[in-house]
Amino acid sequence: MSFNESQSQDIEGATTAIQSQPDSKTRRYDRQLRLWAATGQSALESARVLVIGASATATSILKNLVLPGIGHFTLLDHATVSPADAGNNFFLQGTTSIGRNRAEEAVRLLSELNDNVDACADTRNIADVLASDPSYFLGFSLIITHNLSPVLLTRLADLLWENPSSTPLIPVRSAGFLADFFVQFHTHEIIESHSETSPSLRIDKPFPALLQAARALDFDTMDSTDHGHIPYVYLLVRTLDDWKATHNGLPPQTHADKQNFKSILAAQKRTPDQENFEEAIAQAYRAWTPTVVRPHLVELFNDVTLPSTPFGHLLAALRSFSERPPHVLPLSATLPDMKSDTESYVRLQNLYRAQAAEEREQFRALLPVPLENELVELFVKNAHGVQLLRGARYGALDTAPAKLIMYLDNLTRETATHLALSALDAWRSSPSRQNGGPTDSELREHVLTLIPGTELGKKEFSDAFGEIVRAPAADLPNVAAFLGGMVAQESIKMITKQYIPINGYCVVDLVDTWTGVLES
Amino acid sequence: MVMSTINAPAINGSHYPDWEGRYYHIDQVLDRPGPRTDPDSFMAGEGVKNFLRNQCKVLVIGAGGLGCEILANLALSGFKDIHVIDMDTIDISNLNRQFLFRPKDVGQPKAIAAAEYIMKRVPGVKVTPYHGKIQDKDDDYYMQFNLVICGLDSVEARRWINATLVNLVDPENPESLKPLIDGGTEGFKGQARVILPTVTSCYECSLDMLNKPTTFPICTIANTPRLPEHCIEWASVLEWPRVKGETKIDTDDPEHIKWLCDAARARAEEFKIEGVTWSLTQGVVKNIIPAIASTNAIIAGMLYHLVNSCIHCSLASCCNEAFKIATSSAAYLNNYFMVIGTESVYSYTFEHEKRADCPVCGGESLDISIPGSWTVERLIEMLVEKQDIQIKKPSLSTTKKHIYFQAPPQLEAATRPNLEKKVSELVPDGGDVTVTATTLPFSLSLRITYT
Ligand SMILES: [Zn+2]
Numbered sequence: 001m002s003f004n005e006s007q008s009q010d011i012e013g014a015t016t017a018i019q020s021q022p023d024s025k026t027r028r029y030d031r032q033l034r035l036w037a038a039t040g041q042s043a044l045e046s047a048r049v050l051v052i053g054a055s056a057t058a059t060s061i062l063k064n065l066v067l068p069g070i071g072h073f074t075l076l077d078h079a080t081v082s083p084a085d086a087g088n089n090f091f092l093q094g095t096t097s098i099g100r101n102r103a104e105e106a107v108r109l110l111s112e113l114n115d116n117v118d119a120c121a122d123t124r125n126i127a128d129v130l131a132s133d134p135s136y137f138l139g140f141s142l143i144i145t146h147n148l149s150p151v152l153l154t155r156l157a158d159l160l161w162e163n164p165s166s167t168p169l170i171p172v173r174s175a176g177f178l179a180d181f182f183v184q185f186h187t188h189e190i191i192e193s194h195s196e197t198s199p200s201l202r203i204d205k206p207f208p209a210l211l212q213a214a215r216a217l218d219f220d221t222m223d224s225t226d227h228g229h230i231p232y233v234y235l236l237v238r239t240l241d242d243w244k245a246t247h248n249g250l251p252p253q254t255h256a257d258k259q260n261f262k263s264i265l266a267a268q269k270r271t272p273d274q275e276n277f278e279e280a281i282a283q284a285y286r287a288w289t290p291t292v293v294r295p296h297l298v299e300l301f302n303d304v305t306l307p308s309t310p311f312g313h314l315l316a317a318l319r320s321f322s323e324r325p326p327h328v329l330p331l332s333a334t335l336p337d338m339k340s341d342t343e344s345y346v347r348l349q350n351l352y353r354a355q356a357a358e359e360r361e362q363f364r365a366l367l368p369v370p371l372e373n374e375l376v377e378l379f380v381k382n383a384h385g386v387q388l389l390r391g392a393r394y395g396a397l398d399t400a401p402a403k404l405i406m407y408l409d410n411l412t413r414e415t416a417t418h419l420a421l422s423a424l425d426a427w428r429s430s431p432s433r434q435n436g437g438p439t440d441s442e443l444r445e446h447v448l449t450l451i452p453g454t455e456l457g458k459k460e461f462s463d464a465f466g467e468i469v470r471a472p473a474a475d476l477p478n479v480a481a482f483l484g485g486m487v488a489q490e491s492i493k494m495i496t497k498q499y500i501p502i503n504g505y506c507v508v509d510l511v512d513t514w515t516g517v518l519e520s
Numbered sequence: 521m522v523m524s525t526i527n528a529p530a531i532n533g534s535h536y537p538d539w540e541g542r543y544y545h546i547d548q549v550l551d552r553p554g555p556r557t558d559p560d561s562f563m564a565g566e567g568v569k570n571f572l573r574n575q576c577k578v579l580v581i582g583a584g585g586l587g588c589e590i591l592a593n594l595a596l597s598g599f600k601d602i603h604v605i606d607m608d609t610i611d612i613s614n615l616n617r618q619f620l621f622r623p624k625d626v627g628q629p630k631a632i633a634a635a636e637y638i639m640k641r642v643p644g645v646k647v648t649p650y651h652g653k654i655q656d657k658d659d660d661y662y663m664q665f666n667l668v669i670c671g672l673d674s675v676e677a678r679r680w681i682n683a684t685l686v687n688l689v690d691p692e693n694p695e696s697l698k699p700l701i702d703g704g705t706e707g708f709k710g711q712a713r714v715i716l717p718t719v720t721s722c723y724e725c726s727l728d729m730l731n732k733p734t735t736f737p738i739c740t741i742a743n744t745p746r747l748p749e750h751c752i753e754w755a756s757v758l759e760w761p762r763v764k765g766e767t768k769i770d771t772d773d774p775e776h777i778k779w780l781c782d783a784a785r786a787r788a789e790e791f792k793i794e795g796v797t798w799s800l801t802q803g804v805v806k807n808i809i810p811a812i813a814s815t816n817a818i819i820a821g822m823l824y825h826l827v828n829s830c831i832h833c834s835l836a837s838c839c840n841e842a843f844k845i846a847t848s849s850a851a852y853l854n855n856y857f858m859v860i861g862t863e864s865v866y867s868y869t870f871e872h873e874k875r876a877d878c879p880v881c882g883g884e885s886l887d888i889s890i891p892g893s894w895t896v897e898r899l900i901e902m903l904v905e906k907q908d909i910q911i912k913k914p915s916l917s918t919t920k921k922h923i924y925f926q927a928p929p930q931l932e933a934a935t936r937p938n939l940e941k942k943v944s945e946l947v948p949d950g951g952d953v954t955v956t957a958t959t960l961p962f963s964l965s966l967r968i969t970y971t
Contacts, residue, residue: 342792
């Protein structure tokens with residue numbers, strides 16, 4: 001999608017107030033408001049994020065959340081700054097930080113990035129907090145951990161999963177050039193997915209006012225200027241209507257039909273390069289591509305247990321709406337730009353707006369409970385891209401050998417890397433571990449406990465194990481930066497409920513520079 | 521590997537005792553190779569550490585969103601001699617991502633503020649800023665660096681540095697080959713690549729991959745506006761010059777934006793078009809690209825990763841005084857990385873191939889075929905618009921004569937009558953035309969045939 005299109009889509013929401021230079025906060029956040037608008041920003045500003053462990057990766061993530069202005073963050077870490085920490089963490093002040101509490105030092109330097117963010121250093125030991133004060137964790141809107149010991153992580157993940165409020169959790173693991181992270185949530189509702197697929201113009205199923213307007217045009221009496229400015233939507237609707245009248249009510253079916261349809265359009269030109277007809281020919285696929293409910297929505301509609309949230313009610317109404325003929329979603333009022341004179345374009349836009357408003361009222365009548373106008377409008381406007389993600393519990397994949405083996409066939413390097421990181425975790429908590437790092441065979445042994453009897457001969461395994469053996473405890477500055485960006489992006493998507501977050505594990509390998517996703 | 525050849529003293533004035541354990545993390549990957557490490561180009565241990573921490577000199581072009589991130593990565597990774605060039609000053613809208621700057625720095629030169637901040641935060645690193653244009657510097661200046669990292673938002677500046685580094689290559693001298701590592705972001709999307717001048721594809725080779733800038737036909741703007749953007753373009757392209765004469769628009773001046781916004785709103789109202797806002801006006805006239813800290817961090821992480829690969833290769837090639845290692849290294853094979861984070865996360869890496877007719881690194885003429893009826897003016901219009909050429913204000917000549925020159929004024933006046941003439945009257949079928957522009961340090965050779 002080009003930038004211009006995304007700008008135009010906001011037309012509907014534009015105000016008509018007198019314009020003057022925005023306040024300093026709006027100017028500061030200008031470049032991100034163009035991505036998630038005021039609604040996303042206010043969601044960020046209400047968010048309370050907890051990050052556990054003040055590693056280089058953790059502070060990189062936080063930096064990318066403090067800069068765009070999250071409301072509050074707490075950094076929980078009881079450790080003191082080591083010489084190694086002072087060497088790889090930008091949010092520690094060299095040797096002066098050594099020996100001080102890691103959370104306090106990092107919070108001090110992170111806070112400098114944005115005065116609007118409320119920050120807190122918690123110097124307690126996570127193990128103690130989990131044991132004595134589990135409700136503490138439920139007061140946050142998102143929790144992120146980095147290389148947290150698997151025992152504590154499992155306890156935290158279970159606590160959050162079992163609580164009905166279900167705070168999302170993002171556990172991040174990294175070793176040298178390898179990393180993965182997971183997003184744990186029960187359900188995630190997205191209205192503004194910023195889908196790159198634009199909504200249907202319903203050329204194939206024109207609403208009565210559109211068909212009537214298209215039919216009413218008298219091409220023959222038009223002068224060449226007017227003829228050159230008929231919007232392509234009319235050209236397609238009219239030509240298709242004529243076509244159907246002579247083809248048993250069916251649109252073009254075969255390749256020959258489609259070529260024929262295009263020639264009929266071309267034959268109506270008065271000059272060889274008449275732009276509006278060129279546009280109609282380029283957009284002719286709209287005449288034979290049926291407007292249908294997109295598969296991801298059909299799947300959602302078949303989901304019998306829609307949540308009893310406003311979003312669930314909206315989905316239920318959308319399902320009812322699409323069950324009635326002509327089996328489509330409520331019309332979108334957004335019209336793309338096209339060759340036309342101003343008057344014709346504005347008239348066409350008004351036709352779409354009027355029909356969209358009418359269908360929105362029909363939609364509203366189908367709601368099981370009344371909901372506020374603004375929400376209904378936002379939902380209908382974005383209906384073609386709404387999503388309801390169903391997530392999984394952290395660690396569930398590692399106890400599902402059949403799924404792991406299936407992934408191993410299709411996503412070999414991603415699965416092998418994920419398993420190698422799980423093996424490193426297991427090695428860390430094994431009582432028999434030696435100082436230093438694990439050996440290749442120790443890692444293999446741990447992987448075999450997850451997928452017993454599997455052949456680990458593939459190169460992807462030795463590649464992943466070899467990297468872990470090489471740098472089991474390395475939190476590299478550039479990997480930290482990379483993960484800091486990736487995890488912050490997912491956090492922003494979760495908090496704003498805009499765009500579509502990862503559902504599952506994202507696996508990263510910066511030796512061969514790839515990322516991949518193992519879906520939940 | 522011949523490691524003993526590299527043992528230069530520490531850089532003047534910046535020697536700082538690295539504390540024990542400072543590089544605990546990064547040494548894990550510098551001390552030993554991994555299973556996929558290319559044995560020809562990987563230099564393990566003290567040699568590479570000494571090179572990186574005491575000898576390597578890196579240039580960062582751009583101290584904006586990517587520049588801030590890459591400076592921090594380089595400093596933490598042990599580079600001690602970093603140079604940074606940026607011609608901009610800090611604006612309040614930079615603060616949502618350019619994390620080396622604070623509100624009190626607004627109005628200060630980016631290069632200087634960034635250099636000071638890095639040196640304050642990371643002990644022992646020397647960052648030398650230059651507040652100015654890359655075009656101010658000559659070949660000797662660029663020759664002193666081991667590699668160049670570029671986080672620019674200007675296509676023109678990237679074309680300039682790319683061509684400059686390609687011109688710098690002397691096949692007899694391995695040190696003249698300066699890897700160029702380039703990145704860019706837009707919203708949740710970004711890309712990073714490594715260019716080994718003359719060996720891999722260059723920036724110019726991939727010009728056609730750029731997003732085409734949004735332009736509106738002048739007749740739409742003048743006669744048939746439909747979108748609020750059309751009204752804004754009308755205000756800035758037609759109405760401003762009509763009313764304000766010679767005064768140029770300063771897109772950073774709120775008074776100017778207000779004037780354009782008001783003019784665009786009045787026109788929009790007249791045509792019953794909705795949606796002209798301050799933010800949209802600013803977006804259109806400044807061609808604003810959305811930008812966030814997280815995407816910059818991802819791409820900077822990638823850029824540093826590419827730096828690391830280049831360091832190993834160029835070090836290996838210097839030690840062996842051989843072009844071969846640097847140029848055959850796997851590090852350059854998959855030279856282009858892209859990531860899209862709007863829907864889950866999708867990334868991919870591929871090899872972008874050289875173009876034989878690339879005007880910078882290719883050597884062959886670019887074949888173009890045009891109707892025999894085209895005037896010189898029409899050809900110039902095409903050169904400005906064509907995605908893989910995009911030369912603003914081109915001057916044209918053949919080996920025998922000037923066709924059209926944009927400057928100096930006398931030459932422009934003398935060649936202006938040619939604009940109306942047919943190209944075919946001036947250039948024979950299959951003839952060559954040389955295209956130059958003051959903004960580009962190279963010329964483009966066209967072979968013209970007529971349809
Ligand atoms: Zn090239």
